[in-house]
Amino acid sequence: MTLIRIILKRLLSMSITLIGVAVIVFFIIRIVPGNPIAMMLPPGAGEEDIARLKALYGFDKTLPEQFLIWVRGILGGDFGTSITSRQPVMSLVLGRLPATLELSIMALVMAVMIGGTLALIGTRQRGGKAEALIDVTNGVSLSVPDFLWGLLFILLFGVLWPVFHISGRVSPALDLPFVTNFYLFESLLRLRFDIWLDLVSHMFMPALALAIPLAAIIAQLLKQSLKETMHLDYATLARTKGYSENHVILREALPNAILPTLTLVGVQFTFLIGGTVIIERLFSYEGLGNMAIDAVINRDLPLIQGIVILFAVIFTTVNLLVDLTYALLNPRLRHG
């Protein structure tokens, strides 16, 4: 009962936010100087051609009319036509989405693995040199944003000691027999480990750059809640029963300490996805963010709108899922 109420309330709030995003992006990009229509016509095109193209893209109507047409289209799954490539925005954006999702999820997995390991080691060695070292590493990792980590990795592992690819998503020479754009996932299903390895060696550095700040947050917060839990009665009881310290940390403390970290990871994951825009640019990775920057440079208004809305939908959905997971896992909220 409560859960359904929470879901409905969140869905309502989510739609208001999305409408806000749609209004803002629509009107902001209409102030952009530079006529997108003029850019697509060959020199010497007459007034008539300009008028015809304007009508084709709906730019001859008033702004409120354009907005309503656009929103009505979105509700029917039609995001308009890209000006530069003259293809439906929807198919362009959905074609790139898998690349960005795979990168973000790989970064998330890396962050959880690195951050979780550091938190467990720090808790096991609490008060010792190892914990102090982890704290310092966390401090530095948190302060430096993904953009700088990416540049550093390009320099270290792309040039000085070239072990990874520094640009692109996959080597162009490879023949991809895939039907979806989820290359990483599909290459595993088809047991094409050669392609999988090539994909990973392209993704490793951008994913790690995105993962480091989040890993530091996870390490810090999880370590803190683990250490708090280790003082509680049931942990002491488990210890007096003769269980090893490792057992107490993994079996007793971890399940109880993980909830606050989980909520935070959800919120921070949206920041990570936002970070893909510049990281994809840095590594010439063919995802949504890279396409978005090209769209802004080319004044491709319908495409910019489509990408921004899609990002907003992803962010709000992730937040909704986090809230629901929290409600499901937290007994006080579930029965409240």
Next chain:
Amino acid sequence: MADGRAAAKRPINPRLWLSGGWLLILVVAALAAPLLAPQDPLAQDLFASRLPPMWQGGSEPGFPLGTDSLGRDVLSRVLYGARIALLVALVAGSCTCALGAVLGLIAGYYRGWADVVISRLIEIWMAFPPVLFAILLIAVMGTGLTSIIVAIVVIDWTRFARVIRAEAMTQGAMDYVASAKVAGRGRFGIMIREILPNVLPTIVVLLTLEMGIAVIVEAILSFVNLSISTDDPTWGSMIAEGRAAIHHSWWVLVVPLITLFLTVLSFSQLGEGLKDHFDPVLR
């Protein structure tokens, strides 16, 4: 938690000193750039292009950190770049702080419909990918220093508003506010005289962090080639050049990268150090 706090208290000083020291060096470098720079940061010399730094063979005197592919002196450009970076950090940081803190105070203390509107705006802002939002704003306003500063303020005010709103709500519920009310203070007076001084430490910490973020945003925008003009020596445009020429002249990337790294680290360590410093006051 209490045990960790006591241990974490000791390394405060080196942290503040090191970060403050680096920022001071940067301020001096920015102010004295015309005196310190060995070359004109804009002067191109194709005969002196891609000179390596002085500790490597083939370097030329007068170009201690080498030159880029157009023969511009890397050291001089980094020094002049500090001017732009620090200017953006100071101006964009303080304006963002002012806007965000005011909105956060109003939302957190006055509550009511002002809070509804401001909170909704924050939620909408959080649904935008920030880098894309910045690039979009620059495309709208055109490149240039003012556009960058405005873009940073427009995007980042939520960082302050979110935290200050929550703090103002906590402070507003405290006894001293109630007694000020009983003493006959008006709501505006209470907000300025009672709430603001109590959230000030948080504001200062956030401001320091924001200055580091502003430097990064400027670098990112220069990197995407949307910052000031391509000629101007900004760290971001140097990084973009360095990224393109990474296989033949790595120093063009390394020098601004290390500078940017230390600067961002210093701003955030300064913030963290101040946070620990203010902690007893907050409690």
